[in-house]
Amino acid sequence: MNFNSQNVSSNRKPKTFNNPERFIEGWYWAIPSDNLRLGEVKPITLLGRDLVIYRGKDRKAVTIDAYCPHMGAHLGEGKVEGNELRCFFHQWKFDREGFCVDIPCLDEPLPVKLKAWPTAEKYGIIWVWTGEIPLQPLPFVPELEQKECNVALVSHFVTNCHPNVVIINAIDTQHFNTVHRLPLEISFEKQELNQNAITFNNTTRGRESSFLIKLIRRFYKNAVTYSVCYWYGSTSMVTFGPDFLHLHIMFTLRLIAEGKTEGHTLLMMKKRQGILGWLCNRIVLWLANILGQSFFKGDAKLFEKMQFNLKTPIKADQPIMQFINHLERQTALCWGTWQQTRSLYDGESRENRDKWRDALND
Numbered sequence: 001m002n003f004n005s006q007n008v009s010s011n012r013k014p015k016t017f018n019n020p021e022r023f024i025e026g027w028y029w030a031i032p033s034d035n036l037r038l039g040e041v042k043p044i045t046l047l048g049r050d051l052v053i054y055r056g057k058d059r060k061a062v063t064i065d066a067y068c069p070h071m072g073a074h075l076g077e078g079k080v081e082g083n084e085l086r087c088f089f090h091q092w093k094f095d096r097e098g099f100c101v102d103i104p105c106l107d108e109p110l111p112v113k114l115k116a117w118p119t120a121e122k123y124g125i126i127w128v129w130t131g132e133i134p135l136q137p138l139p140f141v142p143e144l145e146q147k148e149c150n151v152a153l154v155s156h157f158v159t160n161c162h163p164n165v166v167i168i169n170a171i172d173t174q175h176f177n178t179v180h181r182l183p184l185e186i187s188f189e190k191q192e193l194n195q196n197a198i199t200f201n202n203t204t205r206g207r208e209s210s211f212l213i214k215l216i217r218r219f220y221k222n223a224v225t226y227s228v229c230y231w232y233g234s235t236s237m238v239t240f241g242p243d244f245l246h247l248h249i250m251f252t253l254r255l256i257a258e259g260k261t262e263g264h265t266l267l268m269m270k271k272r273q274g275i276l277g278w279l280c281n282r283i284v285l286w287l288a289n290i291l292g293q294s295f296f297k298g299d300a301k302l303f304e305k306m307q308f309n310l311k312t313p314i315k316a317d318q319p320i321m322q323f324i325n326h327l328e329r330q331t332a333l334c335w336g337t338w339q340q341t342r343s344l345y346d347g348e349s350r351e352n353r354d355k356w357r358d359a360l361n362d
């Protein structure tokens, strides 16, 4: 693959990217925290798997497989008792690790266990890790790591494209000029944070001839801030704004049936001190929500009908290729069963693998 020419041919088909049967092992949004009250149990389908999620008296959200190991009743009909969940049908009871702890007609419970999934809450959302033990943290904006922030959950949507395709919109440099008509000349520098997170940071100061850029440039010490941090190929954190006022948009997506996407949009800012700081953040978040709605209209229209096929990548598409390359190296699971798949590089010669990686890393 040669990025020196304007037209870059790609003869590799990614195995996980845009695949309606696969997703990356990681943290995924389950439901907004406010939708699960104390003592409540809710059925959810997450990446094709039926689960229930409940909140016990210790306020912790718990996620377990949906079907009772006795006779298969859906535990969403069950009842929360303390920190445990009782099946509606024959009243067997399960603890938060999924162990059966009571069978009313027997003196002792049987050694049966439901699968329980690591569950956490952050940004007003309940997140579930789709494997045994979380290997990476919940998605975060690098500059906000360990910092408190104000969050607004602004939209919930479904769209016809695969989450990977929707999410790369934020690094599709050409479309900022064509769809959004922004006078930016974005050029990214990529950095892999870990196996599941990659960032793209803009390095340019915008178009010289643009009045708008001349106007806003005084608020940027260096490059015009625009950075994107991707987690698990399905959650992105987009950071922009002048040096004194960074705004962050989180798009957190998951794959639903037929290769479509269901997701949430959140707006975030670093918490400011005092009542004035709080008010400033509220106003900015409110304004950003209003402006954002019209900004994303063009993208939303595209995703309804698009059939992604990057047949003719050019140099400007390099960040997208780098995203795909990073994604293909993450652990992929099968939609529905959550079983591990074989990796992209299984069966590839080491030489081929390195060649592809080098071409993308230059």
Ligand code: FES
Pocket: 068, 069, 070, 071, 072, 073, 087, 088, 089, 090, 091, 092
């Ligand atoms: S099916 Fe749940 S207790 Fe019988």
Ligand SMILES: [Fe+2]
Pocket: 169, 170, 175, 179, 180, 296, 299
């Ligand atoms: Fe866009």
